Amino acid sequence: MSSAFLSEEDRLFRDTVRSWVDAEIPKDWCRELEREEDVFPHAFWDKLxxxxxxxxxxxxxxGGQGGSIVTQVLFARELARTAAGVGWVWGVTSFSGGKGILGAGSEAQKQRFLPxxxxxxxxxxxxxxxxGGGTDLLGGMKTTAxxxxxxxxxNGEKIWSTGAGVADYLFLMARSDKDVKRRADGVSLFFVxxxxxxxxVSSMPKLGxxxxxxxxxxxxxxxxxxELLLGEAGKGWGYSTGTLNNERLVNAAFCLGMLDGVLEDAVDHLQTRRAFGHLIGEFQALQHYVADIxxxxxxGELVLLDGAALQSAGEPCANASNMAKVLCSEYAGQAADLGIQILxxxxYSAETDMQRYWRDARLLRIGPISNEMAKNMIAEGLGLPRSF
Known part of the structure; x- marks a missing residue:
């Protein structure tokens, strides 16, 4: 990451994280962890x-380390460079626990859970x-409180609750009042x-x-x-939307970190693999692939840092965070696909990490919000009518 847009403190933090990741979270170890489907990597959690x-x-x-959204995206990016999707071991609790309690919890709940x-x-x-909902959380919500x-x-059922198999608590949304004028009203948050x-809880097999x-x-x-209702009953949707920019920027940082890992592995391969009597890094077509990545x-870096800087300064950043989420997730997928082509x-082999980046990046074009929906929001932010 370019240092030109970071403070000295941020640069020091980034460099410290990078050194720690290289020493403690190497790619080959993460690759082995990821082979064990539905076996939670407790050793990874303990290192974190x-x-x-x-x-x-x-x-x-x-009891925390403090830090702004810039700190969070710097950490997420460096972690994903080697861990790829395994890094969500950190991301899930960081968002659903840390940001959930900070955004909606009472002082007593913060004192109880955050440390x-x-x-x-x-x-x-x-x-x-x-x-029945997917991105349409409110329209598809059948769970009642x-x-x-x-x-x-x-009563009800949730899906795609990542990490629920080992979680101590579920940051859960349910409809607590059906007699409302707006469907965004009458929704409550619980720490279950x-x-x-x-x-x-039942596991759902998946691609990455x-x-x-x-x-x-x-x-x-x-x-x-x-005591486990978060915030005021019926106002849960408002609390949750207050965390959306943070979530999208961290998501973008994970994608950018995967792209970093792709570029590292691609360049290393081009500098060591020989074919037809030459290093394949001499081949023009492959050089173009690397230049594109x-x-x-x-x-991706510039739009991510722009969004993070805006949020950190308390400036409006909805469009910037949506742009970062879309661009970084699209670029990560494209880069990983080219990376497979280069190798x-x-x-395509499970003995390398390129296929892991490709599989893990694919989900992040869908969640936590689809790129198509994010683009609708970007257009709406430019003054166009609401499309959903």
């Missing part, structure tokens, strides 16, 4: 805990998406213990990020006490 990674973005008064998250003693997962004495009863009676299970979560009359990298058969 020892480094203090779970406290990044959590204020120091709650545990920052220390790596508590894992969380997000449970928003439903089978019914008021009862001392709390709420939850995964081991609560009536919660059933294999060692971090993505799950369906069935809720059968699950009791959640009032490098240009995508630079474009040839070995790029």
């Amino acid at each position: 805990s020892a480094f203090g990674a779970h406290g990044i973005g959590i204020p120091e008064e709650y 545990e998250i920052a220390a790596g003693r508590l894992k969380t997962a997000m449970a928003f998406t439903e089978a 019914t008021r009862v004495d001392g709390g709420w009863r939850l 213990p995964r081991d609560a009676e009536g919660v059933t 990020m294999r060692c971090i299970s993505s799950c369906s979560v069935h809720l059968d009359d699950v009791f959640v006490p009032d 490098a240009m995508w990298q630079k474009q 040839g058969g070995m790029g």
Whole structure:
């Protein structure tokens, strides 16, 4: 990453993270972890805990390391350079736990949960998406929360709850009031213990990020006490939208980190592989591929840093964060595909990382919001009418 747009403190943090990642999170180790489908990489989590990674973005008064969105995207990018999708071991709890509690939690909830998250003693997962909704969270939401004495009863089902298989708590959205004028009203957020009676979690096999299970979560009359309602009942959608820019920028940083890894591996291969009596790095077509990847990298970096700087300064950044999410996810996929082409058969082999970048990057064009929906929002931000 160019140092021209970073403060001295940010540069020092980036360099420290890069050295730690190279020493503790090498690509070959991550590749082996990823082979074990639905086997949570506890050793990876423990390394993150020892480094203090779970406290990044959590204020120091709650036991965290502090840091702005710039700090978060710098860390996510460096981690994804070697870990690719395995890096979401950090990202899921960082967002669903850390940002969820910070954005919607009471002071008592912050004091209770944030130090545990920052220390790596508590894992969380997000449970928003439903089978009939996808990106249309509100239109497809069937999960209900019914008021009862001392709390709420939850019924319904969530899907694509990444990390739910090992989470201690689920950051969950449910409809608590159907008699509303706007569908964005009457939605509440809960911090649901995964081991609560009536919660059933089942793994969903998938293309990439294999060692971090993505799950369906069935809720059968699950009791959640009032103390685990986050924020005011019925206003959960407003709390959640306050975290969207952060989520999209971190998503973009993960994509950019994967692109970094692709470029590293492609250049290394071109400088060592020989064919027809020459290093294949001498071949013009392959040089063009690498030049394209490098240009995508630079474009993604600039738009990501722009969005992060705007958010850090408290400036409007919705369009910038959507642009970063779209551009970086599209470029990561294109770069990984070219990377496979550069490596040839070995790029398709599970013995190298190129196929891992390709598989893991593919999801990030869909979630947490599809690129098509993000483009709709960009157009709306330029004054065009709402299209959904």
